[in-house]
Amino acid sequence: DAMVIQNPRYQVTQFGKPVTLSCSQTLNHNVMYWYQQKSSQAPKLLFHYYDKDFNNEADTPDNFQSRRPNTSFCFLDIRSPGLGDAAMYLCATSRGQLNIQYFGAGTRLSVL
Amino acid sequence: GENVEQHPSTLSVQEGDSAVIKCTYSDSASNYFPWYKQELGKRPQLIIDIRSNVGEKKDQRIAVTLNKTAKHFSLHITETQPEDSAVYFCAASSISEKLTFGTGTRLTIIP
Numbered sequence: 001d002a003m004v005i006q007n008p009r010y011q012v013t014q015f016g017k018p019v020t021l022s023c024s025q026t027l028n029h030n031v032m033y034w035y036q037q038k039s040s041q042a043p044k045l046l047f048h049y050y051d052k053d054f055n056n057e058a059d060t061p062d063n064f065q066s067r068r069p070n071t072s073f074c075f076l077d078i079r080s081p082g083l084g085d086a087a088m089y090l091c092a093t094s095r096g097q098l099n100i101q102y103f104g105a106g107t108r109l110s111v112l
Numbered sequence: 113g114e115n116v117e118q119h120p121s122t123l124s125v126q127e128g129d130s131a132v133i134k135c136t137y138s139d140s141a142s143n144y145f146p147w148y149k150q151e152l153g154k155r156p157q158l159i160i161d162i163r164s165n166v167g168e169k170k171d172q173r174i175a176v177t178l179n180k181t182a183k184h185f186s187l188h189i190t191e192t193q194p195e196d197s198a199v200y201f202c203a204a205s206s207i208s209e210k211l212t213f214g215t216g217t218r219l220t221i222i223p
Contacts, residue, residue, distance in 0.1 A: 031209045042201055042213035043156065048207055090155065097209045098144040098163075103155040 003027050004104035006091050012110045013081050021107045023091030028029040032074040032102065033091040034066060035061060043090055078109075086111045114139040116204050118214030126222050131192055133217045135202035136184040142204040145178060145185045146211070151198045159200075160187070189219075197221045 005024045013019040021074070023032065030051050032107055035043035047056045049068045065077040089103040115138040125210045135145075143164035148156035149174075162169045162176045162185065169176050178185040189196055202214040 007135075040199075040216070040218075042216050045210060048209065094209060097207065098205055099209075100146065100161065101159055101211060103157070105155050 004091055004093055004102050006089075006104035006107050008107060009105060010108050010110075012112060013078075014112050015082065016080045019078050019081055019109065020056075021078075021089050021109070023074045023076070023093075023104055024072050025091075025093045025104065026072070027093055027095070028071060029093035029095045029102075030071070031094045031096060032068060033092040033094075034064075034074070034076045035092065037088045037090055037106070046076070052071045081109070083111050085109065113206055113213040114142060114206060114222070116202060116212050116214040118202050118217060120217060121149070121215065122218045122220070124220045124222055127192055127194060129148055130153075131187075131189045131196070131219055131221075133187045133200055133219070134184060135204075135214050136182075136214075137204040138183065138204050139204070140180075140183065141181075141206040142152060144205040145176070145209075146203050146205075147187050147203045149202065150201065150216075156201060165185045166201055192221045194221050194223055 003026050028031045033048040034046045037043045037069050046060045063109050067075045088106045088108050092101040095102045118135045146161035147160045150156045158197050160176050162178050173190045175188040202219045203211040205211050
């Protein structure tokens with residue numbers, strides 16, 4: 001059974017049209033992450049929540065925002081998608097520090 | 113911050129032979145080192161991990177070794193099979209909930 005669930009699996013949006021990707025988890029993990037992965041590259045951390053504390057990576061563009069309304073759900077908002085934002089977006093969870101990260105299946109975003 | 117280098121970027125081995133992928137890290141405080149396997153279009157999946165209080169860990173055909181002095185760790189896959197073909201990522205973490213990933217190795221098993 002999927003423990004980290006991402007919806008949708010595929011998302012097509014238009015240039016500049018806001019889009020929201022969602023992630024939910026049944027593991028009750030306190031840390032949730034959002035990664036961007038482009039073809040043949042390693043996952044790149046955008047930001048993460050440690051409980052309710054939001055931690056943004058220094059090089060994450062302002063165009064990317066996140067919300068975590070409760071322990072189970074986390075959202076990635078892209079305010080004005082550009083062509084360069086087309087990628088796989090991966091959500092992951094872990095139980096605190098130095099623990100295994102469990103990844104969702106990802107949402108593949110296309111920008112037209 | 114942490115920097116993880118991974119080599120080689122591509123690796124082809126005959127089925128049944130062994131494969132070795134190597135990673136080095138820069139932060140001596142790092143003490144958790146997972147390896148993820150990612151098949152095409154799928155999620156990264158943890159295959160093995162090691163913590164700094166041990167030097168080697170084995171799980172069936174997969175083993176990881178860690179040399180803290182030299183700041184490098186390696187993944188060893190023995191008796192390779194076609195289903196081992198994938199991209200493998202190493203990662204490192206210090207006293208943090210964040211992972212720093214290597215650049216990945218595309219492993220191809222030749223039948």
